[in-house]
Amino acid sequence: MKTSAKIxxxxxxETRLRIVALLAEGELCVCDLMAVLSLPQSTVSRHLSYLKNSGWVKDRRQGQWMHYRLAESAIPLHRALSTVLIGELPRLEPVQADKAALINHLANKKNRACR
Amino acid sequence: MKTSAKIxxxxxxETRLRIVALLAEGELCVCDLMAVLSLPQSTVSRHLSYLKNSGWVKDRRQGQWMHYRLAESAIPLHRALSTVLIGELPRLEPVQADKAALINHLANKKNRACR
DNA sequence: TGACTATATCCGCCTATGCGGATACTTTGG
DNA sequence: CCAAAGTATCCGCATAGGCGGATATAGTCA
Incomplete structure (x- = not known):
């Protein structure tokens, strides 16, 4: 029960929902999220910690970059919610805007580093 | 987005999840919830206000009793979550215990008032 | 090693919200 | 109209957690 409330x-x-929606597109590093969300690094990093701590994301270090992706859970409630999020979040206008910003960001960045 | 976060x-x-699980069984009044959850009236009432305010429940006055039931929403995310809750909450042990307590409470109460 | 980049964590500040006893309001029945 | 029951709200208190600048840490490359 406590576990469910935590989930x-x-x-x-709001910010964490946006992050989850972006990660649904695939693995991203903190600096990509900062750029797309237009939020300070400490804010993005804090939310990612929270999501990691609650089992929603997993991280993977690659050199100086920390990559985050959605985690698959063994908890039925968690799995069911993932499905709902993946189905419903894309309907939301702010999520669509974020996705557009992400595509744009990745295009500008190309193979260059984050900045 | 803000709306989604609010949902x-x-x-x-934890307490609100328990209330939602109980209301999934059908309409209940505050005093029934107090008895089943073993929580003070102000606590139960506060959580019901919160749930009402966020669109999760509707109330209906019948004499001195205020009856609460799950609300049907027009918001797709909300509807999808309802489905998940109804499917997943009953798996949780504390929810099963609450349901048993509810059945017991209603049986003891019969046609008498709340106390 | 030193400089630089990416990230995590610390910090002080501020709001939201949980708790439950006390109080106020509403409805009913006599 | 009063008393009692059911409920909502107020209150003071305590903690969680949001914010973002500042600082610490980790990895890379020359």
Whole structure:
């Protein structure tokens, strides 16, 4: 029960929902998220910690970059929510805008580093 | 987006999840919930307000009793989450215990008032 | 090693919200 | 109209957690 509330708590924040929606597109590093969300690094990093701590994302270090991706969970509620999020979040206008910004960002960045 | 976060916030609390699970069984009044959850009236009432305010429940006055039931929403995310909750919450042990307590409470109460 | 980049964490500040006892309001029945 | 029941709200208190600048850490490359 506590576990379930924790799963929902992680989604009870606008920024974290945006992050989850972006990660649904694939693995991203912190600097990409900063750029797309236009948020300070400490803010993005804090939310990612929260998501990691609650089991929503996994990280993977590659050189100086920390890559984050959605985690697959063994908890049925968690899995069911993932499915819902993947199906419903893309309907939201802000999510669509973020995705467009992501595509644009990745295009500009090409094979260059983050900045 | 803000709306979505609000929907999740309402579920980001153990007590509210228990209430939602109980209301999935059908309409209940505050005093029934107090008895089943073993929580003070002000606490139960506060959580019901929160759930009402976030669109999760509707109330209906019948004499001195205020009856609460799950609300049907027009918001796709909300509807999808309802389905998930109804499917997943019953798997949780604390929810099963609450349901048993509810059945017991209703049986003891019969046609008498709440106390 | 030293400089630079990417990230995590610390910090002080501020708001949201949980708790439950106390109080106020609403409805009913006599 | 009063008393009692059911409920909502107020209150003071405590903690969680949001924010973003500042600082610490980790990895890379010359």
């Amino acid at each position: 929902f708590k992680a989604l009870a924040d | 999740f916030k309402a579920l980001a609390d």
